[in-house]
Amino acid sequence: MTHPATAPVLSMRGIRKAFPGVVALDGVDFTLRAGEVHVLLGENGAGKSTLMKILSGAYRRDAGEITVDGRPVSIGSPRDAQALGIATIYQELSLVPQLTVAENILLGHEPSRAGWIDRRRLEADARQSLRDAGLDIDPQRRVDRLGIAEQQMVEVAKALFRHARVIVMDEPTSALTVREIDRLFGVIRRVTAASVAVVYISHRMRELTEIGDRVTVLRDGRNVGTFTLSDVSTGDLVRLMANRDVRDHFPRRRGAIGEELLRIDHLCGPSGGPVVNDVSLVVRRGEIVGLAGLMGAGRTELARIIIGADPPSAGNVVLDGRPVPPSSPRRAIRAGIGFLPEDRKRHGLVMTLSVCENIGLPNLARWSRGGIVSRRAERAEADRWVGELRIKTPHAGERVVRLSGGTQQKVVLARSLAADAKLFVMDEPTRGVDVGAKVEIYELMNRLTDAGAGILMISSELPEVLGMSDRIYVMRRGRIEAEFDASAASEERVLQAALGLAC
Amino acid sequence: MLTAASQARRQAEGQARGQTGIQARAGLRFRGAGRRFGTLAGLVGLCLLLWILTPHFLTVANALNVMEQTSINAIVAVGMTYVIVSGGIDLSVGSLLALSGVVLAEALKSGWPAPFAVAASFGVGAAAGLANGLGIALGRLPPFIMTLGMMSVARGAALLVTDGRPVSGFSSGFRSLATGHVLGVPSPIVFTLAIYAAAALVLSRTRFGRYVYGIGGNEEATRLSGVEVRFHKTIVYGVSGLTSAIAALLLTARLNSAQPIAGINYELDAIAATVIGGTSLTGGEGSLGGTIVGALIMGVLRNGLNLLGVSSFLQQLVIGAVIIAAVLVDLMLKEKRG
Numbered sequence: 001m002t003h004p005a006t007a008p009v010l011s012m013r014g015i016r017k018a019f020p021g022v023v024a025l026d027g028v029d030f031t032l033r034a035g036e037v038h039v040l041l042g043e044n045g046a047g048k049s050t051l052m053k054i055l056s057g058a059y060r061r062d063a064g065e066i067t068v069d070g071r072p073v074s075i076g077s078p079r080d081a082q083a084l085g086i087a088t089i090y091q092e093l094s095l096v097p098q099l100t101v102a103e104n105i106l107l108g109h110e111p112s113r114a115g116w117i118d119r120r121r122l123e124a125d126a127r128q129s130l131r132d133a134g135l136d137i138d139p140q141r142r143v144d145r146l147g148i149a150e151q152q153m154v155e156v157a158k159a160l161f162r163h164a165r166v167i168v169m170d171e172p173t174s175a176l177t178v179r180e181i182d183r184l185f186g187v188i189r190r191v192t193a194a195s196v197a198v199v200y201i202s203h204r205m206r207e208l209t210e211i212g213d214r215v216t217v218l219r220d221g222r223n224v225g226t227f228t229l230s231d232v233s234t235g236d237l238v239r240l241m242a243n244r245d246v247r248d249h250f251p252r253r254r255g256a257i258g259e260e261l262l263r264i265d266h267l268c269g270p271s272g273g274p275v276v277n278d279v280s281l282v283v284r285r286g287e288i289v290g291l292a293g294l295m296g297a298g299r300t301e302l303a304r305i306i307i308g309a310d311p312p313s314a315g316n317v318v319l320d321g322r323p324v325p326p327s328s329p330r331r332a333i334r335a336g337i338g339f340l341p342e343d344r345k346r347h348g349l350v351m352t353l354s355v356c357e358n359i360g361l362p363n364l365a366r367w368s369r370g371g372i373v374s375r376r377a378e379r380a381e382a383d384r385w386v387g388e389l390r391i392k393t394p395h396a397g398e399r400v401v402r403l404s405g406g407t408q409q410k411v412v413l414a415r416s417l418a419a420d421a422k423l424f425v426m427d428e429p430t431r432g433v434d435v436g437a438k439v440e441i442y443e444l445m446n447r448l449t450d451a452g453a454g455i456l457m458i459s460s461e462l463p464e465v466l467g468m469s470d471r472i473y474v475m476r477r478g479r480i481e482a483e484f485d486a487s488a489a490s491e492e493r494v495l496q497a498a499l500g501l502a503c
Numbered sequence: 504m505l506t507a508a509s510q511a512r513r514q515a516e517g518q519a520r521g522q523t524g525i526q527a528r529a530g531l532r533f534r535g536a537g538r539r540f541g542t543l544a545g546l547v548g549l550c551l552l553l554w555i556l557t558p559h560f561l562t563v564a565n566a567l568n569v570m571e572q573t574s575i576n577a578i579v580a581v582g583m584t585y586v587i588v589s590g591g592i593d594l595s596v597g598s599l600l601a602l603s604g605v606v607l608a609e610a611l612k613s614g615w616p617a618p619f620a621v622a623a624s625f626g627v628g629a630a631a632g633l634a635n636g637l638g639i640a641l642g643r644l645p646p647f648i649m650t651l652g653m654m655s656v657a658r659g660a661a662l663l664v665t666d667g668r669p670v671s672g673f674s675s676g677f678r679s680l681a682t683g684h685v686l687g688v689p690s691p692i693v694f695t696l697a698i699y700a701a702a703a704l705v706l707s708r709t710r711f712g713r714y715v716y717g718i719g720g721n722e723e724a725t726r727l728s729g730v731e732v733r734f735h736k737t738i739v740y741g742v743s744g745l746t747s748a749i750a751a752l753l754l755t756a757r758l759n760s761a762q763p764i765a766g767i768n769y770e771l772d773a774i775a776a777t778v779i780g781g782t783s784l785t786g787g788e789g790s791l792g793g794t795i796v797g798a799l800i801m802g803v804l805r806n807g808l809n810l811l812g813v814s815s816f817l818q819q820l821v822i823g824a825v826i827i828a829a830v831l832v833d834l835m836l837k838e839k840r841g
């Protein structure tokens with residue numbers, strides 16, 4: 001779907017943006033053609049989100065110019081961007097959960113008659129936008145009843161209603177499963193066929209060649225190349241964005257597997273509204289156990305019960321032969337369970353604290369004496385992790401609000417890897433992390449298992465599950481649907497089990 | 504015995520040593536200093552203005568006077584800062600001050616030795632604060648509601664204990680707590696500084712202090728990090744009750760009298776000092792260094808307006824306007840820095 005002849009709808013030239021202590025963008029050029037899917041690629045903190053936030057009016061540029069249809073424009077606010085037909089879909093969705101799909105699509109543009117909202121037209125207009133996006137969603141449903149994927153598509157419909165000509169998607173798939181990604185791609189193909197240009201940001205390399213027409217690589221706030229995707233290999237792109245060779249994708253060293261470490265017996269819960277239904281599983285020392293499944297299969301709920309965040313309604317968790325007291329994260333940590341939550345903003349980070357303090361939070365008991373925090377110990381640890389995971393921050397005392405999304409994820413990771421745990425429960429550990437850093441994270445997981453720890457890894461990325469796990473459980477509707485040995489598993493078999501099609 | 508993880512970590516250490524060029528020092532030391540500097544500049548500017556407007560302002564006697572006057576509010580604001588950093592609010596501080604004051608006075612009057620009377624008073628203040636904390640942490644009451652209720656309960660208790668009458672007349676030894684000097688400095692100032700030094704150390708250096716910031720910044724993330732959130736929240740309100748009781752001790756000794764109607768509107772002054780000092784009402788950020796400057800701004804303003812002969816009606820108006828302006832400027836500076 002390339003349109004090489006079309007003139008750019010949008011071009012950005014010499015865009016500069018500095019924050020205290022960092023130059024986020026250093027003279028970036030970027031052009032977008034009508035009807036193309038333009039992939040924006042770069043390591044964590046390269047400046048992708050910042051560039052798009054300038055386009056959507058969330059940030060103001062320090063220098064540079066933006067033209068739309070060849071005319072210079074000034075984008076000073078999200079309103080300006082909307083008037084120019086630029087719509088942005090952030091990873092954190094910006095719909096009003098209590099309103100219906102139709103009300104959200106037309107928010108701020110409600111058709112009215114004598115001051116009263118014309119509900120019939122409201123729904124008709126919404127239905128039209130949904131049809132334009134090729135969606136089959138009831139406009140009268142409340143948004144909080146929809147899954148994340150559907151909400152994302154409602155955002156696309158909303159953009160179309162506002163006559164968007166440019167739709168920016170900043171890591172739209174990081175919370176989606178394979179099937180939902182397919183649906184999203186269907187919607188993208190449909191809107192680009194209608195000459196809408198899409199900017200697509202993702203760290204999942206497989207998606208790029210599938211959906212993208214052209215790609216621009218950012219590195220340290222500079223554009224280091226724009227290519228037609230069919231002309232370059234993924235390897236070249238990775239090398240270009242990382243500026244070094246990135247080794248084997250899934251460097252799993254399968255070592256000796258020891259005795260049983262974690263045993264879960266007939267676990268049900270959480271007690272309020274049970275999602276997990278009679279789950280039993282085992283993790284051994286030195287083993288990485290993958291937990292696959294669709295969104296809503298109950299994997300996160302299971303993890304939360306194991307680490308004591310939610311109370312179970314039945315069953316128990318046994319670590320190293322000793323029962324882990326339920327519903328207390330504190331006691332689960334004491335028992336030797338380390339946790340990495342799925343939602344870093346809600347359950348992971350304290351945004352007002354620094355990188356160093358966030359890494360310290362669950363580990364302070366070890367890094368303090370008589371209640372006094374040893375700032376030297378804490379800082380030394382933080383500095384080490386900043387180096388090891390290449391956490392892109394001016395210094396370990398920087399507040400995490402100021403870091404890029406993937407960099408924040410690395411902070412959550414560092415924190416859980418620093419835990420003095422025997423068993424690590426990691427819920428989507430590499431979400432939003434760049435390709436190069438993923439390999440380093442996998443290497444750290446190898447080291448943990450070499451030293452005898454066990455890891456229970458929840459992941460929606462099948463290649464990751466298959467590449468890193470020694471054993472895989474597939475969950476579906478709150479139950480364990482299937483169990484595979486790494487050697488016997490394939491993407492197809494796992495997916496079929498997740499969908500309930502296994503024989 | 505080394506656990507698996509710590510062995511892995513040790514191994515990792517060897518490989519990673521030398522790669523970390525990035526220093527944490529600057530960032531940690533100056534955290535929040537920018538904001539505090541703004542408030543400090545405000546205080547200095549205010550002093551300069553008053554110095555030009557009135558010759559009586561910049562004298563040693565007046566400076567000591569201002570600080571002495573400020574000490575009560577400043578001490579109450581210590582607890583308020585803890586509470587606000589933890590994401591809550593405490594409306595009961597003024598009533599708790601009155602209640603612990605009359606408990607102290609009644610105990611002294613009935614012949615208790617001063618140390619016991621003081622201990623009883625502190626105990627009552629802290630216990631009432633802990634009750635606030637339990638209602639909030641275990642009962643899941645909104646802090647606003649719980650402390651609003653306690654505000655009335657403690658006031659009622661203070662009135663009941665004293666039958667609505669002030670209790671006065673104490674030994675000169677006891678009064679010297681507030682009227683004495685240490686190396687020429689009035690003792691309330693010494694008290695205040697000592698309390699700030701200790702409370703600031705606790706807030707910035709201890710695990711407890713760190714957890715207070717964590718709870719205010721993201722309670723759920725802090726809980727999942729294994730922090731006993733309910734316990735620490737309860738303690739925070741206990742600290743606030745305790746600082747109210749300490750303020751009551753100084754006030755009672757200074758006035759040689761304890762009033763059941765003391766401390767009315769003190770919560771507002773304490774909240775004002777805290778937010779002028781740059782502590783965010785949404786929790787998770789702030790510092791006692793900011794709060795003491797905030798309290799001084801309030802004190803200097805009041806003193807200056809008095810020296811200038813401004814009517815007390817107009818004073819209220821000016822002080823209210825200054826609070827709004829100070830927080831507005833702070834927000835704008837914050838936005839600019841991103």
Ligand SMILES: Nc1ncnc2c1ncn2[C@@H]1O[C@H](COP(=O)(O)OP(=O)(O)OP(=O)(O)O)[C@@H](O)[C@H]1O
Nearest residue numbers: 019024044045046047048049050402403404405406
């Ligand atoms: N509000 C802010 N204040 C200070 N620094 C910021 C702010 N926003 C971004 N930065 C910095 O700008 C740089 C670029 O960040 P940006 O979010 O654009 O990265 P990104 O390419 O989107 O990374 P990721 O893949 O992790 O999402 C980073 O170094 C980041 O720390």
Ligand SMILES: [Mg+2]
Nearest residue numbers: 048049404405
């Ligand atoms: Mg980003």
